[in-house]
Amino acid sequence: xxxxxxxxxxxxxxxxxxxxxxxxxxxxxxxxxxxxxxxxxxxxxxxxxxxxxxxxxxxxxxxxxxxxxxxxxxxxxxxxxxxxxxxxxxxxxxxxxxxxxxxxxxxxxxxxxxxxxxxxxxxxxxxxxxxxxxxxxxxxxxxxxxxxxxxxxxxxxxxxxxxxxxxxxxxxxxxxxxxxxxxxxxxxxxxxxxxxxxxxxxxxxxxxxxxxxxxxxxxxxxxxxxxxxxxxxxxxxxxxxxxxxxxxxxxxxxxxxxxxxxxxxxxxxxxxxxxxxxxxxxxxxxxxxxxxxxxxxxxxxxxxxxxxxxxxxxxxxxxxxxxxxxxxxxxxxxxxxxxxxxxxxxxxxxxxxxxxxxxxxxxxxxxxxxxxxxxxxxxxxxxxxxxxxxxxxxxxxxxxxxxxxxxxxxxxxxxxxxxxxxxxxxxxxxxxxxxxxxxxxxxxxxxxxxxxxxxxxxxxxxxxxxxxxxxxxxxxxxxxxxxxxxxxxxxxxxxxxxxxxxxxxxxxxxxxxxxxxxxxxxxxxxxxxxxxxxxxxxxxxxxxxxxxxxxxxxxxxxxxxxxxxxxxxxxxxxxxxxxxxxxxxxxxxxxxxxxxxxxxxxxxxxxxxxxxxxxxxxxxxxxxxxxxxxxxxxxxxxxxxxxxxxxxxxxxxxxxxxxxxxxxxx
Numbered sequence: 001x002x003x004x005x006x007x008x009x010x011x012x013x014x015x016x017x018x019x020x021x022x023x024x025x026x027x028x029x030x031x032x033x034x035x036x037x038x039x040x041x042x043x044x045x046x047x048x049x050x051x052x053x054x055x056x057x058x059x060x061x062x063x064x065x066x067x068x069x070x071x072x073x074x075x076x077x078x079x080x081x082x083x084x085x086x087x088x089x090x091x092x093x094x095x096x097x098x099x100x101x102x103x104x105x106x107x108x109x110x111x112x113x114x115x116x117x118x119x120x121x122x123x124x125x126x127x128x129x130x131x132x133x134x135x136x137x138x139x140x141x142x143x144x145x146x147x148x149x150x151x152x153x154x155x156x157x158x159x160x161x162x163x164x165x166x167x168x169x170x171x172x173x174x175x176x177x178x179x180x181x182x183x184x185x186x187x188x189x190x191x192x193x194x195x196x197x198x199x200x201x202x203x204x205x206x207x208x209x210x211x212x213x214x215x216x217x218x219x220x221x222x223x224x225x226x227x228x229x230x231x232x233x234x235x236x237x238x239x240x241x242x243x244x245x246x247x248x249x250x251x252x253x254x255x256x257x258x259x260x261x262x263x264x265x266x267x268x269x270x271x272x273x274x275x276x277x278x279x280x281x282x283x284x285x286x287x288x289x290x291x292x293x294x295x296x297x298x299x300x301x302x303x304x305x306x307x308x309x310x311x312x313x314x315x316x317x318x319x320x321x322x323x324x325x326x327x328x329x330x331x332x333x334x335x336x337x338x339x340x341x342x343x344x345x346x347x348x349x350x351x352x353x354x355x356x357x358x359x360x361x362x363x364x365x366x367x368x369x370x371x372x373x374x375x376x377x378x379x380x381x382x383x384x385x386x387x388x389x390x391x392x393x394x395x396x397x398x399x400x401x402x403x404x405x406x407x408x409x410x411x412x413x414x415x416x417x418x419x420x421x422x423x424x425x426x427x428x429x430x431x432x433x434x435x436x437x438x439x440x441x442x443x444x445x446x447x448x449x450x451x452x453x454x455x456x457x458x459x460x461x462x463x464x465x466x467x468x469x470x471x472x473x474x475x476x477x478x479x480x481x482x483x484x485x486x487x488x489x490x491x492x493x494x495x496x497x498x499x500x501x502x503x504x505x506x507x508x509x510x511x512x513x514x515x516x517x518x519x520x521x522x523x524x525x526x527x528x529x530x531x532x533x534x535x536x537x538x539x540x541x542x543x544x545x546x547x548x549x550x551x552x553x554x555x556x557x558x559x560x561x562x563x564x565x566x567x568x569x570x571x572x573x574x575x576x577x578x579x580x581x582x583x584x585x586x587x588x589x590x591x592x593x594x595x596x597x598x599x600x601x602x603x604x605x606x607x608x609x610x611x612x613x614x615x616x617x618x619x620x621x622x623x624x625x626x627x628x629x630x631x632x633x634x635x636x637x638x639x640x641x642x643x644x645x646x647x648x649x650x651x652x653x654x655x656x657x658x659x660x661x662x663x664x665x666x
Contacts, residue, residue: 005057009521010407012414013422013445017043023441025049025308032063044444046452047522054458054480056082061300061428061456061483068303068337071100071272071296080481085508086498089479091272091296094281097277098295099176100267105140105339106132110314116341119317119364120165123212123347127364130165135172140265142173145258149204153178153268154275156202160184160193160220160227161324162211162346166240166255168333169187170206175276175295178268179204182278182290185323186211186218191600192545195287196280200490201233206255210243214348217243224249225302266437272296273487279327279430281501281542288542289497292491293433301434301484302334309438310397310424312368314339320370320399321349321357327430328401332370340368349375355596358386358417361395370399373409373425374536377569380412386418401426402433402525403535406569407448425450427476427526428510431502432484436476436512437524449523457482461516461524466506475530478510485510528634530567535563536573536604546575546607549600550593555583558616560624561607564633572633575607576656579615585612611659615652625653632660 020026020043029044036059040048055061058079065071065079071094082089105227106113111132118130130138151157157174161167161183174181182200184193197205207224210217221244228237228249239252248254273294280288306312318335321341322328335342343364349372350356357380361369376398379386386392391508398421405425413423424439427450438454445451453459461474468474489498502510515529518524534541546561558578566572575593579585590610597605617625628642638657647653 009449009523010411010447011444012410012447013420015043015441015444020044020442024055024311024313025440025442028063028067028308031067032059035063043285044442045264048442050455052453053165053455054453056458057480061090062210064304064308064456066299068300068307069104070303071096073502083481085392085481086485086495086503089273090481090483093095094272094296095269095272096272096296096299097176097178097263097267098299099139100170101299102172102334102336103132103136103265105336106136106316110339115315117336118165118168119343120341121345121347121360121364123215123351128165134262135169136265137262138169138259139172139176140263141259141261141423142169143176143265144261144263145238145253146173146177146179148203151177151179151203151235153270154180155204156180156182156200156278157204157206158182158184158197158200158202160186160188160205160207160224161240162186162208162242163322163324163329163344164208164240164242165344166206166208166245167261167324167329168342168344170332171192171277172239173265176265176267176379178270180273180275180278180292183324183329185325185602186223187323187602187604188214188325189598189600189602190223190230191548192602193223193227194230195545196290197227197231199287199290200278202231203233203235204238205231205234205236206238208242208245210346212242214351219243221247221249226557246504275487277330278490279330279433281430285377287544289492289501291431292487292490293484294397294487297483297485298330298334298433299337301432301482302331303337304455305331305434305438306335306338306340308503309435309440310368310399311422311441312338312340316340316367317343317365317394318368318370319343319345319357319360319364319366319376321345321372327433330433335368350378354382355384355386355389358384358390358392361392362390367394368397368399369395370401371407372402373400373569374403374571376400376409376413377406380409380416392418392421395421397422398425399424399426399439401428404528404565404569405448405569409462409569411446412632424499427514427516427524431486431512432482434482434484435524436478437516446523449519449525451523453524453532459516461518462506462509466509469518473515473517475508476512476514476516476526477627490647505510529563533563534561534573534605535565536571541601543624545601546597546605549605550598551588551627553592553596555580555589556593560616560626562626562628562630562633564630567635573607574609574611576613576616578613585610613652615649615654615655617650617656618648629656632656633663635660 062079113133116129117132117135237252318340320332428435458480630642
């Protein structure tokens with residue numbers, strides 16, 4: 001599994017010595033070098049900073065904590081006294097509150113209190129600004145409401161909400177009192193939401209009555225009613241109006257009342273590892289796992305990622321297209337930690353036109369536009385030239401994540417968007433709420449490649465023997481702890497599921513589930529998932545949600561869904577179905593299948609194609625061959641892709657081999 005890296009790389013952007021010295025990372029490095037007697041060069045050398053950051057984790061994270069103001073003055077020996085994975089102990093004895101860090105800039109003079117903290121953009125409304133002072137007051141009011149409802153430290157507060165200011169207020173309000181936040185987007189069906197929320201037994205539900213998407217309205221009142229009745233621990237429902245502003249569900253508290261008593265927030269000092277939020281694994285094998293992150297780890301990691309890698313500054317305008325079910329919503333909200341204005345977008349990514357996000361960038365004067373690789377690729381294929389159509393003079397950086405960004409899309413950005421913009425392609429995960437491989441303004445931008453492992457991330461590519469490899473594909477691993485690694489999984493008291501998820505086959509080494517190549521030049525190429533997780537439009541999803549949605553359809557005997565990253569950068573998600581004897585895949589059956597998936601999982605789970613197969617091959621222990629079949633359609637030789645001796649019906653595999661050959665995968 002090697003790739004050709006002998007061709008001369010196409011460098012699309014280079015920093016100058018002056019631009020390098022002007023970055024926030026250079027300022028951080030200069031302060032660290034002076035205090036510790038180090039030499040990172042002038043202008044600073046990224047690789048030198050990275051080596052120090054992973055070889056001296058205690059120094060690096062202690063300096064990040066001090067430089068950002070999150071936890072100043074912590075001695076090196078009190079940063080990371082216990083280093084094993086899992087189980088690393090960070091900043092024991094220190095206290096902080098994520099919400100206090102996110103809202104402090106309006107009171108410490110970093111940004112004017114009357115300047116916007118949030119700018120809300122929606123399909124059917126003009127942008128609305130929420131000042132820092134107003135955001136603090138609403139967070140204070142919502143936190144007071146939670147206290148009146150009896151919510152205590154450690155209780156769960158959940159949101160069934162689109163990307164709107166109410167979601168940010170509810171999250172920060174919950175965090176300010178030490179309650180634990182979790183959210184799902186309103187396009188999730190009842191079953192998908194309950195698969196997540198029922199596990200964590202929330203006490204308060206903050207729910208919207210509907211949402212708009214691609215110019216259409218979707219009524220979710222029935223779903224909210226079902227959630228309220230199916231979550232017995234719910235003490236109160238707070239109703240957020242979107243489509244039906246004059247209606248409030250019986251027994252629910254209107255949002256306007258929940259934030260009416262505006263006041264200065266009161267922040268509970270919390271241990272570094274106090275739970276902040278619960279996000280969810282894709283649910284590939286059963287129920288989605290509840291991943292618990294802590295106040296301190298998230299605050300430090302996001303400050304590092306946004307300030308040192310993204311060069312986000314106070315007063316910047318930061319945007320990342322995301323839903324509240326995707327970790328990028330959490331990361332985008334965290335730009336408040338840097339004093340940036342966060343632009344929240346309630347709507348479809350390409351409505352009313354495919355250039356919608358670039359139009360938004362011009363309208364709100366974005367300095368940082370974050371989006372998905374799929375969106376940029378779609379704009380490229382449509383032949384758009386956003387730089388000609390929109391005023392992007394304020395735009396300094398573009399971020400791309402969710403899936404690999406093809407080299408052609410890199411070139412398109414510099415040709416059709418802006419020749420001097422900084423384009424950073426990032427790869428990380430919900431699991432750590434950050435990136436493993438990312439970008440730096442100290443390094444050139446090369447088409448089709450990610451620049452480097454991120455600071456404090458001891459990332460490498462390993463072969464099946466557990467040896468580092470260069471110039472060939474291997475497993476993305478992390479060999480040293482990160483502060484935002486999960487505290488634990490919910491309802492996993494012995495940590496067994498946690499260890500199985502990340503620390504097999506190499507105990508003490510994080511295996512993420514991505515294929516990665518490290519080039520001879522030190523850049524990185526991510527080619528997709530090495531497991532069966534679906535990754536469509538940047539949102540990772542589990543196959544189990546799809547299987548659960550269609551299992552009751554009597555015409556189906558079995559099925560398997562694949563998520564295939566293709567050579568041209570596109571993503572293909574077919575559903576292969578084995579029909580009951582005498583059945584045919586009629587238009588009515590196709591509609592029944594897609595409707596079931598859309599209703600019980602979400603629209604994102606609906607496959608690109610439904611294809612009839614004679615059988616669904618499984619291992620001899622009954623597991624679907626998702627990864628081997630995926631590799632067939634990525635062009636891997638069948639003899640390498642799977643071991644037919646481990647298949648229950650080897651003859652069934654031949655049909656998939658023929659399909660892959662017909663699609664030109666080989």
